[in-house]
Structure formats: structure tokens, C-alpha cells
Amino acid sequence: MSSWRKTWALIAKDIAIERRTRESLNVMFVFSVMVVVILNFAFELRVENIRQVAPGALWVAFAFAGVLGLNRSLAREREDGCLEGLMLAPIDRSAIFVAKAAANLLFILGAEAIVLPLFTVLFGVNVLRADLAVVLLLGTVGLAAVGTLLAAMAAHTRARDVLLPILLLPVSVPLLIAAAKATGGLLDGVGLAGVAGWLQLLSAFDVLFVAASYVLFGYVVEE
């Protein structure tokens, strides 16, 4: 089998598991809605125009939900001894990384797609815009890549799931700033050209951390 077909087989495996259990998507969806609701309560008390905090609220919800989804995805590999099986199979470690990261990207994007209409209703801000898809994609690629790497480590520590947000969120600070800023710009109607700087920063983060995670993943799963 070629490397691409193996990678695809691994992605298909994750999709099949997700289709049957709906574990990650359900958890991520319900959790992001909850974050949005709680932020609404929290802001409502003092913030006069809730629309102003919408971009930040959206990305807080996605980042936190992403952490849950990533934890689930990599914990599943550990629990059933799946990762050990994969290590024994004649598959490149980088192919395992690409497959896991791609599957995580897919699931987080899926959860985001379901949250967006609800967010539009709850916040009264229309986030169902074509240009926002660019920001969502660029932001989620970086989160999924470095998140897959760090979740693979967190899954094999004593602290388990608790450790991932502590490792992932500080590293994702530039990504979250750029994503929230770009989202805010688009909602203000400046267009993609108006937020080009933030999109470049997002792309730079993606390139740097996709490459670094790709190279480093082999050391994480090495036994």
C-alpha cells in the first residue's frame, strides 16, 4: 500500500469509529454550546453590546471544545492498545500523525459547523458567512496539528486528560489572538483583504507548527 492509502485507511478508521459512537462530535458540540451560553451569562451583566465580544466567545468555545475532542481522540488510541497495534503495523509514524491530525481537523471543523448556526441565534451575530470559513480553516488546522502532538503525550501521562489544556492553550495563544482578531474584522465588514495581516500570522503559525509536529510526533510514539 502506498503511504497515502495507508493514511487514508487510518482516517477512515477514525471516521468509522466516530460514525458509530458519535463520541467526539457530540461532546464537542454540547460543550461549545455550553461555553457560549455561560459566556453569555457572564458578559450580559456588564458588557453593553454583546456583539463586541462575539469573536472572542466563538474562539474560546472552539478552543475548549477542541481540547475535549483531541483528548478523546488520542485517549481512544491508548485505551484499546490501538496505538501499539499501529506501531507494529508497517506504517510510517508520520503517516499516523497525518491521519490523526486530519481526522481531528475534520471532527473539530464538523463541530464548529454545527455550532455556528446556534451561535448566530444565541449571540444575534451572523457568523454564517463564506469568508469566515477561511479563518475557521486556518485556525483549526494549527489547533488540530499541535493539539494532536500534545494530546498524544498527555494521553500517556499520569495526569491524562487534565494536562492537555495546560500544554495546548498557552502554545495556541498567538493562534487564538489572530483568529479572534480576523473573525472580528470580518464581522465588522472589512473583508478578507482587511484582515490579511492576521491571516498571514495564522498561516505562519500553521506552517511552523504543522511542520514541527510532523517531525516531532515520531519521538512521542517511539517505544
Place this chain on the structure above:
Amino acid sequence: MIARERAGLALAGLSGLAMLAAIYMALVYAPTERTMGALQRIFYFHVPVAMVAFVAFGVAFVASIGYLVSAEQRWDGLAHSAAEIGEVFASLVLLTGMLWARAAWNTWWTWDPRLTTTLVLWLIYAGYLMLRSSVEDEMRRARYAAVLGIIGFLDVPVVFMAIRWWRTIHPVVFEASGVNLEPAMLTAFMVAMVAFLLLLAALLVARVGLESLAEEVEFLRRRVQ
């Protein structure tokens, strides 16, 4: 072992002397700044401590790469020591920065690029130390820590860029075009810089020595059992 101890003692003595000189230079020798007055003297500690924290994290980064390339335990010991010392210095930067900010800008905290970058760095390396303490297997701990040591340091310039675009009020003393500093102030600053670099070296030697002693104890303990 003996050679290392002697080097450690020499470094500790040197850094102690340099620190005394730095205190004298900062408090007595350096002229009083025009707008901020004596308040500005914290600069001679705040800035070198910040630079030394970055140097320490840089050492941890290089040692992390060294470990992944060679798989030798001593690289891991160096990375751990440097990250731990860097975290202490980063805490000092935040504390001295808050004191200075309170007096100069009338606020304990501002979301300025350098301050915020330091805080994010502090969080990343707090995560690094927590990761280390929650992995029991030595080899695995070393590998995981090295991976995070690399990811965390790669993040520094990106964090800084992101926050710089976001907002800034921090004074820029060192620019590409030159230094905005009186010569006597620069001298005092350089002395403080040397003092803190020597302190970093002394702490690193002591901490790495401690690491290898702990390893030896572990080895002996296993042999007795």
C-alpha cells in the same frame, strides 16, 4: 565530579562579586533618570533578569534538540535544569515588571507585548514542569519534555509578533538602530547583565550537578534492592 564542584564554586563566587558590583552600579554609579527618577533603577535588574530567562529557555531548547538527536541522559538533565531556572527568572521578571508598572504606569499589569509574552512563556514552561512530573518512565519523560521544550521555544517569536500587533505601550530601549541609553547607564546595565549571566551559569552548574547526583542515588538504590 570534583572538577565540576570546583567550577560551580568559582562561578558562584564570581557571580556574587559581580552582583555586588551590579548593585553598586545600579544604585550609586548610574545617573538618575530624568522623568522617572530613582524608580528607573529597577531597570538594571528587570531587563537583565528578562534576558537571562530567555537565555535559559534557549538553553533548554538546544538541550531538548540535543536529547532527541543523541538520546543521552545528560542533555535531558541540562534541559530540565535550564527550564526550571528559566521559570524562576521568568517569575522574577513578572514580579519586578509589576512593581515597576505600578509605579510608572499606575497599574500592576498591562497587556503589553513583552509582559504578555513573558506571561505566556511562564505558562508554557509551567506546563513543561507539570508534564515532567506526571510521567514516571525516565526515557518517556525525557522524550516528551524535549518535544515540549522545542514546541514551546518555537512559539516565542510567534507569541511576541501576535501580541505586538495586538497592542503596545512598553518603552523600546534597545532598537536595531541603536541604544536609547546614557553611556553610564549602559555601563551599569552591562555589569548587571554579566552578573545575572554568571548567576545563571552558577545555578545551571549546581542544578545539573544535582541532577546527576540524583541519578547516581537512583542507580545505587537499585543495586541495593
